[in-house]
Amino acid sequence: MIGGLTVALVTPVTDTGEVSEADTARLVASVRPYADALLPALSTGEGAVLTDRQWRAVVSATVRHADGLPVFAGILRPTTAEVAVRARAAEELGAAAVVATTPYGSGVSQEEMVRHYADLTSATTLPVIVYHEPAVSGNTCQAATLLRICALPGIAAVKDSAGDARATRELIAADPGLPVLQGLEHLLLECGPLAGCVVALGNVEPALCAALLSDPSDTHTARLGEACTRYGLDRDDWYLALKTELHRRGVLQTARAVFEPPPGERLPAPQTDKEVPR
DSSP: OOOEEEEEOOOOBOTTSOBOHHHHHHHHHHHTTTOSEEEOSSTTTTGGGOOHHHHHHHHHHHHHHOTTOOBEEEEOOSSHHHHHHHHHHHHHHTOSEEEEOOOSSTTOOHHHHHHHHHHHHHHOSSOEEEEEOHHHHSSOOOHHHHHHHHTSTTEEEEEEOSSOHHHHHHHHHTOOSSOEEEOOGGGGGGSSSOSEEEEGGGGTOHHHHHHHHHOOOHHHHHHHHHHHHHTTTTSTTHHHHHHHHHHHHTSSSOOOOSSOOOTTOOOOOOOOSSOOOO
């Protein structure tokens, strides 16, 4: 059963841009006592800019150091065919499930979204977790479509990062027959009876995230707001804010991004009028 706290991991890299296995091991060790699962290579892991080599390296390193925790491999690729290739690779690397969005592009129809997930579940033996995230895919999966996708064999859960607590509550109320996980920290306490969460904050505050699921008291609620502000989770480059903190603690040897743009340029971040993607 998928649930509890899944930590959406940052991707540790060296100064030369290689995935750091030593840093990955330290990061996993730091969150393992509180986590129920680990998720490398999604948005917080800068998954959209990982090369095939980097993607394989971070997924395999996470699996090697998970010490029994399930690893859900994030896949951020624009087409069904590309997602399927990485899903099959995730099987080989020992992942327990894969997490993927709809295909990219505003022109993707609702039927194409359903077909995408049907084809993906046919392409891999691993369970598939739906990453419901319009800011990444550039399209919106309608509520009725999402329920159809949830009914497909092989779909195991929904990571809802669309930024609409009411829609999450409605999805849960519709009883999709599988776990619904919230992907945005500040909405954790507004979505009703969640099965769990998949959050970036777990990199630096795993104990707090676990406590919020088991005991959503006023004290923990206040700490959540403070933590979201302190670690810059409202920034387009929230993953860099997390890496900076982990570097300060000595968990990471560098706060370097996976992709370093040329001097004076910025890596374009997905934009949305709701939330940054996580």
